[in-house]
Amino acid sequence: MAALTPTEPPSFAQALHLVKLGTAPERYISTFPALSYDYAPNQPLSLARSYGGHAFAQAIWAASQGISTSNPDLHVHEANGYWTQAGFANRPFIYEATTLSLTRSFALRQVTARQPTIPSEECPFPESDAEKNMGPVAFVLTCSFKRRELGSGYGLKFDVEEYGGVLRKELDAHPRHVYLRGPNGQGLIRLADFPSIDVRTPDLREYNGGKRGTSHRRLHVYRASSGRLGLHPNLLAALHAYVSDRAGLDVLRHAFGVDEFGVSGSLNHKIVFHVSPEEMALDDKTWFVQEMSSSRGGDGRGLIESRMWSPSGTLVATTVQDALFRRAQAKLA
Missing domain, CATH: 3.10.129.10 (Hotdog Thioesterase)
Structure with missing residues (x-):
């Protein structure tokens, strides 16, 4: 029987939920399918391409995992993502994160995302999916984190x-x-x-x-x-x-x-x-x-x-x- 999406639509926190895989390298697996145009609860996992904004946002969250605990005052400042392959909604994303630079007030992280070459047979996705053969890098993100600066803000207001x-x-x-x-x-x-x-x-x-x-x-x-x-x-x-x-x-x-x-x-x-x-x-x-x-x-x-x-x-x-x-x-x- 084909794997089905959850009966109830996931919350945003659930949709982006990640499970850490082992200790080194720093890797995470998504547990819920990425959004696709034809995503529907309790239906077979979609064969369609996934919504690009899902990988973009989830990679930001993956980059945050190694920062949030050790440096809780550092918050996302900027993110730049590159799609190199189409993402698919019927299998998990496997994210690998590395730290490029870390100071007391600034951090720069890189995340690469791959997917198994074959669809998943279960949903939510099991950690064992991360042991399947991986396709090429589908998405790359650089993400910076910055400590909040004190001082008054300035800028235009929306008209x-x-x-x-x-x-x-x-x-x-x-x-x-x-x-x-x-x-x-x-x-x-x-x-x-x-x-x-x-x-x-x-x-x-x-x-x-x-x-x-x-x-x-x-x-x-x-x-x-x-x-x-x-x-x-x-x-x-x-x-x-x-x-x-x-x-x-x-x-x-x-x-x-x-x-x-x-x-x-x-x-x-x-x-x-x-x-x-x-x-x-x-x-x-x-x-x-x-x-x-x-x-x-x-x-x-x-x-x-x-x-x-x-x-x-x-x-x-x-x-x-x-x-x-x-x-x-x-x-x-």
Whole structure:
């Protein structure tokens, strides 16, 4: 009988849960399947590619494991991930972490992720899956950790009025589900729900009328799906990284008028956190905003930039993502 996903959708902490393997080298195995477009509870493990933001966030959490206990005052400062192979939802990720530099106030860690060459026969994934033959490195992350600096903050506040009445309405009235056009004529694909996270996509067709490239915008608003998420500070940072990869390629599609594409996927994704963890906490009452745009598309690649704002209008994080984005018929303009 094929291995099934858990009957109940996992929480975010469960979805990113890691089990340490032995003592040296420092290795971890994921226990729950990575999110895929067709992820569904109590269904066979998906044969589809996994959501790239899952490996990105889980690698950040893996990098945190060797820091959180010995250096609890060091929190995620920046993460830069590179996808080198497609990830799959029907087998675990095996993460290997190493420390590149460690001082009293700063640490730099590297994480590589591989997967077994064959699907898992159990879910949650058993530690014995880590003994199977491993495929090539699928994802590489460098992640820095920094001690909080004292002093007042400064910076621009998010301008809600920029988008007229779109963000003044009840935000839970915006669509929960997002449908993307699949590659190679596969029709529409609905993004699966994120664990513990309620994400909505405001309709910006009126705002974007006639705007292309840098002027074109996409917004996501997100909050905890229930209560307040009591997560470790570095896992909380990983949550925002998890959201940040949502529908990034769709930004390029609309910003440059691309109707269809062949091969596509993220090449690398960088996130820089600007605030301390307490300013990133999520609950089910207030909404964070991700504001996305693109300044470049061409030569088979596209750049996706985003700013992630707290409910008080403070800039929480900035992301830059470079994606492989090949048009089926012609180059991007």
